[in-house]
Amino acid sequence: MLIFEHSSEGRRGAPQAPAEKAPLTAIPEKLLREGSAALPEVSELQAVRHYTRLSQKNFSIDTQFYPLGSCTMKYNPRACNSLAMLPGFLNAHPLTPDAQNQGFLACMHDLQSMLCEATGMAAFSLAPMAGAQGEFAGVAMIEAYHRSRGDDARKEILVPDAAHGTNPATAVMCGFTVKEIATLDNGDVDIDALKQAVGPHTAGLMLTNPSTLGVFERNIEAIAKVIHEAGGLLYYDGANLNAILGKIRPGDMGFDVIHSNLHKTFSTPHGGGGPGSGAVGVAERLRPFLPLPVVTEEDDSYRYLTAKDCPQSIGRLSAFMGNPGVLLRAYIYMRLLGREGMVRVAEFATLNANYMMAEAKRRGFTLAINDRRASHEFIITLKNEARDYHVSAMDFAKRLLDLGYHAPTTYFPLLVPECLLIEPTESEAKEALDGFMDALEQIKHEAETNPELLHAAPQTLPVKRLDEVRAAKQLDLAFKKQ
Amino acid sequence: MPFIPHTENEITQMLETIGVDSIDDLFDEIPAHLRAGVLQAVPHSMNEMEVSRLMKQRADQNSSAICFLGAGAYEHHIPSAVWEITTRGEYYSAYTPYQAEASQGTLQLTYEYQSMMTALTAMDVSNASMYDGASSLAEAILMAVRANRKSRSRKILIPTSVNPSYRKAAHTIVNGQQVELIDVPYDSASGTVTLEQIKQQTEAHGGDITAMVLQQPNFFGCLEEVDAITDWAHDNNILVIAVINPLVMSVLNPPGKWGREDNAGADIACGDGQPLGAPMSAGGPYYGLLCCKQSLVRQIPGRIVGRTIDLDGKEGFVLTLQAREQHIRRSKATSNICTNQGLVVTASTIYMAIQGAQGLENTAAACHANNNSLVEKLIAIDGVKKAFSAPQFHETVLQLEQQPAAEVLKALMEKGILGGYNLSQDYPELGEAILVCTTEMRTEEEIDQYADAMRDVLSSGATVASLAESA
Secondary structure: OOHHHHOOOOOOOOOOOOOOOOOOOOOOHHHEOOOOOOOOOOOHHHHHHHHHHHHOOEOOOOOOOOOEOOOOOOOOOHHHHHHHOOHHHHOOOOOOOHHHOHHHHHHHHHHHHHHHHHHOOOEEEOOOOOHHHHHHHHHHHHHHHHHHOOOOOOOEEEEEOOOOOHHHHHHHHOOOEEEEEOEOOOOOEOHHHHHHHOOOOEEEEEEEOOOOOOOOOOOHHHHHHHHHHOOOEEEEEHHHHHHOOOOEOHHHHOOOEEEEEOOOOOOOOOOOOOOOOEEEEEOHHHHHHOOEOOEEEEOOEEEEOOOOOOOOOOOEOOOOOOOHHHHHHHHHHHHHHHHHHHHHHHHHHHHHHHHHHHHHHHOOOEEOOOOOOOOOOEEEEOHHHHHHHOOOHHHHHHHHHHOOOOOOEEOOOOOOOOEEEEOOOOOOOHHHHHHHHHHHHHHHHHHHHOHHHHHOOOOOOOOOOEOHHHHHHOOOOOOOOO | OOOOOOOHHHHHHHHHHHOOOOHHHHHOOOOHHHEOOOOOOOOOOOOHHHHHHHHHHHHHHOOOOEEOOOOOOOOOOOOHHHHHHHOOHHHHOOOOOOOHHHEHHHHHHHHHHHHHHHHHHOOOEEOOOEOOHHHHHHHHHHHHHHHOOOOOOOEEEEEOOOOHHHHHHHHHHHHHHOOEEEEEOOOOOOOOOOHHHHHHHHHHOOOOOOEEEEEEOOOOOEOOOHHHHHHHHHHOOOEEEEEEOOOHHHOEOOHHHOOOHHHOOOOEEEEEOOOOOOOOHHHOOOOEEEEEOHHHHHHOOOOOEEEEEEOOOOEEEEEOOHHHOHHHHHHHOOOOOOOOOHHHHHHHHHHHHHHHHHHHHHHHHHHHHHHHHHHHHHHOOOOEEEOOOOOEOOEEEEEEOOOOHHHHHHHHHHOOEEOOEEOOOOOHHHOOEEEEEOOOOOOHHHHHHHHHHHHHHHHOHHHHHHHHHHO
């Protein structure tokens, strides 16, 4: 039932707004609204009950194991939420003079420094509001860098074929053409293909390492050399930073610019789709191009750098300062971890993934890549099950929901047929991993004996499988009162 | 170990299963000479008690001045229930609802959001959100360029009465796509953009304009002549992009109704959803609203939720029209956006449900009345005058005839008043001018307190001295 269907004409909410409507003096009639907007008319209790009950129809980290590959669904500590919502932060107007905003700016300055240290970059900007906007900022800086040197022919960005869809979409938004580079069966980039592809037209390469195939790119130094010798720059997509935090730093691998998804590695909540943060870090030579604002420290106080300080900046990406509430949560998480905790993140995320991979192999599943270490995630391909029992990765995913587990990422990366990309994260205990593997094994058995059970899944959730074709063909995107 | 549940015993078992001796062995594919040392610049771990102490200290360092500052972010009352419900783990710690059957809560809520936002704006379609108002404007511009197939110019008119931060962000974001943003100066008497100026800029740029941007209320709080401008734009094959404050649309003519009835409304509407339940929070997270006419639905970027049925014919909700998006379309997507501002949209939906149309109208009307009251009291002071003649909504530009705005704002701050936005950087032609804003949160006493403080500041010797210094 929709909130609109709880509505009753004339019912007022709680005393949340002024009781009377003040006259709209000095506004000409033609600029005023005719009639009220058709919003629901419900009591506060009705709204609270409705949205509480809706929340119960969600799977979430707080209620289920959520091994969604490439998304790093780790525990979001509650302290990060409550401390980021202290009144001193919540009530701060974004245009408050810097002198009255020192507590917040100190946190942001510390966060920039910690990110630099954790990634081996020279400088950071916290401005981008999500991973894709971080990518945008990074690639725009690559463009600005080449342009500042009069190197105008560099119009192509290289992207491995295993990359996230945001990579090619971003390069196009920044005015580049995109060329895909093949990946070898062992998960490494085809370096010969890369050598063939580079030239005076190469602006840069966007790389996720460990890759979306769940393995570390072993030839990273050789790749960096190929790109740099061709005059290009190396971009690090930080989607999988969780796998290597404190173990190896992108800056030390030769990357010139990176974005970090703070909503993955640094545990800010995914919130059912956002908000995120895609903070960007750069090597020294790209520092002048960082997006604004950036926080700097001068004479024991903090201030925002402005366009006057940074004339070569690619500019602003938002009206104010990105997503400060997200940044505060990441900052608090990093202080809780400390330098000791950061390296443990990578260690235990990797331990969990390799344990599950070993268990998957032991239980007869086919791995996408054999004889490699898993990073913080790994891939099962169900192509044999699909061939023999006519069940798909999607069927496995839906059946997992019935058994109380959120499904892994399905059908990504696109190169692996019928795949499940599984990322347990470091915050899950062994019994959760074992329970999930038991469920997966049970489903494999069901596929062999009773595939209908998979086709018909899920059966235990608020709805059964939904008609996506109908949704796209008979568009119903908003409630209209009959 | 913070957030790591493993016991020694379990670690041993797991390593045995994997067939390695130590966790470190799992990293043996990483070249040894590239391994990181200790992260010296990251402080040691703190426990929750210690971090709480630190964060409370930092939060208390921030100002608690009475806020008369708007300029794109507004202090409104937020019912306690809004964030209590929003931060439930089931919303807070869920991912994007790709597994629809396990995400009906977020999906239905988003559908309800889309329904409320289209009701408020009188537009046909709303997406599930963009990052913020500024980036939403940039995406609206790119969308208009894709949508207006009759125009080849990729030229966009953008009045200087549109929020300067929005204009800057839009410039950064559309820069790589050969889109030209053409300023249209505002009229210095009214504070709004005139049809004359728009026609003049159109002619000066060859007549073929793809779209024009119109902010209501504009950055100065002035109300634009939206009907006449929309009609003229449509007569000249120019798409209209509305930038709106959604709270204010509860009482003002919404973008879906701008202009003649037969050609109804702005083509695209965008803006910041912050006034609907998001705290100011030093700048975010807020969310960008983005709405359009039905005919443009395949050009709108970002996620959209649709209502459909399941195998039993039962109502349910899914992400739809995904062929527009980067995870399917890759380099041919409408935008690179993936993550949006879902949790803030959750808050906003609950906010709108609790307030209802009447609550929003009364809130907006109170802002207007309070601002009128403040402005009346301030312009009664010698040396303060209103800059513009157009009707205003909850924000007003005031010129300080004898004093430097920066000094006045600083002196007000010392008296505990966050007195407004200094316009001298973005609009030097206005002289010493500030943008003041009053919301429903301000009491009559606080408004008097501001007026008294202003009177003191303007008559005090200190400011006169600093004026002499700066002269």
